Structures are given as structure tokens and as C-alpha cells.
Amino acid sequence: MYPVRPPDFELRAYYAALYDAWGEQHWWPAQSRFEVIAGAYLAQNTSWKNVEKALRNLRRSRALNAAVIRDMPLARLEALVRPAGYFRQKALRLKQFACFLQERYQGSLDRMFAQPTAALRQELLALNGVGPETADSILLYAGAHSVFVVDAYTRRILERHGLVDQRAGYDQIRELCERSLAAIGAADEVAPGRTVPSPLAHRPSRMSCARLSPATRRYNQMHGLIVLAGKLHCHKQAPNCEGCPLQRFLPS
Ligand code: SF4
Known part of the structure; x- marks a missing residue:
């Protein structure tokens, strides 16, 4: 000890x-805020190597975008994120985030990240599958919030x-x-x-x-x-x- x-x-x-x-x-190695968010969800309980494979699939399908993920058939999204493991759960959670973004912030990451840090943190923590580490990764690396x-x-x-x-x-x-x-x-x-x-x-x-x-x-x-x-x-x-x-x- x-x-x-x-x-x-x-x-x-x-x-x-x-x-x-x-x-x-x-x-965080990403080209966009949504890529960070997708990576934060996909990184749960797997290696970054597997996350990269899933992100590559999403990129090739032009699906690193909240609106595309929201409207995509769930089965198609599951197939794309499969390399990251727990693919059914992760695909569903990504879709839930995309729906939350649309309903609460009219699909705008600018509007979402303009919220005060503590308030947005609570909203993210209320989403299915978002614990403190995922919420803070999104806040810091996608939203440049000071956490x-x-x-x-x-x-x-x-x-x-x-x-x-x-x-x-x-x-x-x-x-x-x-x-x-x-x-x-x-x-x-x-x-x-x-x-x-x-x-x-x-x-x-x-x-x-x-x-x-x-x-x-x-x-x-x-x-x-x-x-x-x-x-x-x-x-x-x-x-x-x-x-x-x-x-x-x-x-x-
Ligand atoms: S951080 Fe480095 S020095 Fe400290 S316990 Fe771990 S391996 Fe050892």
C-alpha cells in the first residue's frame, strides 16, 4: 500500500x-467536434485502435455528422460501429445523442456548447450511457470547456x-x-x-x-x-x- x-x-x-x-x-485526434463526441461514446470499454476502425467506417460513409446518424437506420449504424465493440448499445446511444441535439438545440453544436459548463454537464450526464468521463471528454475536447x-x-x-x-x-x-x-x-x-x-x-x-x-x-x-x-x-x-x-x- x-x-x-x-x-x-x-x-x-x-x-x-x-x-x-x-x-x-x-x-484528441479528430477533425470535427462531432468526431470527438462520436469517439467519446465509442471509446467506452475498448482500445483506441478499435475506435479508429469504427470512426473510419463512419467517415467513409459520410456519417460523422449528427443529422446523418439521427436519420440512418439503426442496423446500418450498428454495422459501421461494430469494430468498437458493444456495437448495438453504442449505435443506439449515438442516435440518442443526435436526437437530443436536434430536440434541445435544433441540431446545433454551437448552441449546445454555448451553455454554461455546469448546466451542460448535467444535461450530458442525463443521457443514456454518458458517465462523468464521457461527459467531460465531450465538454473539454469537443466544446473547449474548462474541465x-x-x-x-x-x-x-x-x-x-x-x-x-x-x-x-x-x-x-x-x-x-x-x-x-x-x-x-x-x-x-x-x-x-x-x-x-x-x-x-x-x-x-x-x-x-x-x-x-x-x-x-x-x-x-x-x-x-x-x-x-x-x-x-x-x-x-x-x-x-x-x-x-x-x-x-x-x-x-
Ligand atoms: S506514475 Fe510512474 S513513477 Fe508513478 S507509480 Fe506509476 S509508473 Fe511508477
Whole structure:
């Protein structure tokens, strides 16, 4: 077991160390806001490789569009998203999102994302199959809202470093990360555009290069960097700390 440290939170230093080691991750790799939303639904309980296959099918069928998905026969949509697994459930949920967008915002993502963050978050959470991670991924990566996405890697790393304990809820961790990263001053800001040969970085895309506020940009970058740390080093069964940029922060 790892000891739980008091909340003298050092996440800013973690961010700098990860960014220094691996630079820009260009997450989320998408050409449009709707592609991010579709990806967020499809990414549940599967690998990104499978999501890419399903997105490719949707792109080839010119179906990366809410109106097209809304009007498409369900069986056709199921066939297109099949590579992402749970395809019946995911196709239905994507259709439900497209219907929600039409009924509540006349099909306009501009109108939807113009809502205050907290109110829109509640609306997204009320949709079938949208939990906090999916809602916040949509808010941050499609809507450029200033929210941090907490995933299993975030929780695992913070727990192993004694920064949160196992009882911490999603929103508690999210607020902790947001507070810490938002507090970075201009003098401590990492220089944008750092490119390092990084094994899992994505190619720049329209969405990953969008203009963001400084705090939103940090939330965006940090999530991608944490995913990389989780994939390369902080494995579920046994962490491989050797060479991990966060090794020097481990509690003794
Ligand atoms: S692998 Fe990295 S993030 Fe995970 S416990 Fe070790 S040093 Fe920390």
C-alpha cells in the first residue's frame, strides 16, 4: 500500500515533468467536434485502435455528422460501429445523442456548447450511457470547456503517489486537478509546441490544434500525458517506474 499524503498537491510539477519528457500529445485526434463526441461514446470499454476502425467506417460513409446518424437506420449504424465493440448499445446511444441535439438545440453544436459548463454537464450526464468521463471528454475536447477529464490512469497514478486515497470520488479528483493546473502562473507555464519523439503521440489535427484558454490547454495536455504515462509505465498490475518521468515524485 502507498501512504496518502496531505493535499499539498504537486500536480503542477507533474505536468511540467511529463510535458518536458513527452511534449505535445495532440489529443484528441479528430477533425470535427462531432468526431470527438462520436469517439467519446465509442471509446467506452475498448482500445483506441478499435475506435479508429469504427470512426473510419463512419467517415467513409459520410456519417460523422449528427443529422446523418439521427436519420440512418439503426442496423446500418450498428454495422459501421461494430469494430468498437458493444456495437448495438453504442449505435443506439449515438442516435440518442443526435436526437437530443436536434430536440434541445435544433441540431446545433454551437448552441449546445454555448451553455454554461455546469448546466451542460448535467444535461450530458442525463443521457443514456454518458458517465462523468464521457461527459467531460465531450465538454473539454469537443466544446473547449474548462474541465479536467479523470480516467482510470489519473486515479491510479494519483493513488500510487499518495495524492488521493481510494475513496476519492470522480468530482473530488477532477476539482483537485483543475485547481492545481489552473493555478500555474505565466512564469511557470510550459513553452507550447514542444515536440519530442513520443511513442504514442498523435499527429496534429484540427481539434488538437484549436485555440484554447491557458487552463483549458493544460487540462487537454495533461490528460493526454497521463494516458501516455499509464500506457507506458503505470500498468494496472505492476508499475514499471524505471524511466517514468514521475518516478522522482514517488513518496519514499
Ligand atoms: S509508473 Fe510512474 S506514475 Fe506509476 S507509480 Fe511508477 S513513477 Fe508513478
